[in-house]
Amino acid sequence: MPALYSRFSGSNIGRLAALSDGVFAIAMTLLVLELHAPVLEAVHHQRPLWESGALDSEQGLWHALVLLAPKLLTYVMSFLTLGIFWVGQQTQLNQFERANRHLTWIHLAFLASVSLMPFSTAVLGEYIGFRLAVAVYWVNLLLLGAMLLASVTYGHRAGLLKADVDHDMRLAHRRRIVIYQGLYAVAAVLSVINTYVSIVLIVLFQLNSAIAPRIWRLNRF
Template identity: 55%
Template sequence: MTVSLQANLCEELLLKIHYNLFAGRSLERLSALSDGIFAIATTLLVLNLHVPQAAEAAAHLDSEQLLLGALLRHLPELVTYLMSFMTLGIFWIGQQTQMSHFTESNRNYSWIQLGFLATVTLMPFSTSLLATFIQLRVALIIYWLNILLMGIALLVGLIYGQRSGLLKEQSRQETRHQFKRIVIAQALYAVGALLCIIHPYVSIGFIVLVQLNYVIAPRIWKLDRI
């Protein structure tokens, strides 16, 4: 009876080891899942944009000037939408670039990327919070923390890939540049968050400039290298 039990336990252990060795190895499936989640997150962002409600429009907005004033009151929603759309675009490109330097995935790396995608799904919430309370520092800090978590998850995936031998041999130098890029970007975002001490609008303005630098990559001084 004891021998039979030990044999069953050994068999279960071997099956578990076998499963863990082969689970989550497809980069293509991981990339497809990422594309879907990013697409949903960016779509949800637009739901934060609102036009003046019909009742408000019928009662008060009877001229172009009043309508323009009502639209300007919704300007925080548009600004935070553009911020977050650029943020998700930057991180989507960063994740796809990172995975392009991997030979394959494994179970641990897949879970790291799932953790990264979990932070991506939080972006519509933090965006809505910031749009609603754009003048409050707490909302700005929560928004920055969302970006920070995304950066940390991307950085952890890169470090794990280097240490676990998942990288292509010819990509090791490039991944060093990616590591530096993530660290510099997160440092700039942290500076932007600290500027909320002056005023949240100053902080938001700085973050937008950082994002525009990574989106446009201007050939000015060394800005295209960070």
């Protein structure tokens, strides 16, 4: 009986990890491209004031940097987002004994969501006071979490995990994803009050995930 292509395609975990590293690196680099142009534009707009003596160049630059603050805030938030999800994906890949075609496509869908992050960040940075912009960003977070949850769930059902990955470890992965996605959803809903409330909460949740695992019980899973 001839071998089926689906039995051996997409089985290399190492290649999947290498592709993921490349996509994350490009997405993280693209985030910063939204930061340079507004400074120059804002400074040029202030030139008539400098010429009249009403505003000197240092003040003009400070004003330009203040105008850039929303995009800088969303840049920091998205860099944290991608860093957290990169760690999450690498943790999962390290626990797979092997891959198959279905698992590979789940992670390709995850990487498609990663590649959308510069777009959703640009939308939020440009329209930071709009609830719809927050919703676009939250949908991107939801897609990232959903794909990681699908990965660990499918990997267990398909018998792709290493033998030393026990029930508690699998449960910890799923619980962490679900809880943080719930927190992100709450933050997004609070944009009806103020979009900055949503953004600050998301950043706080991310900082808790990234740098405070020994302080808050939220990370003990």
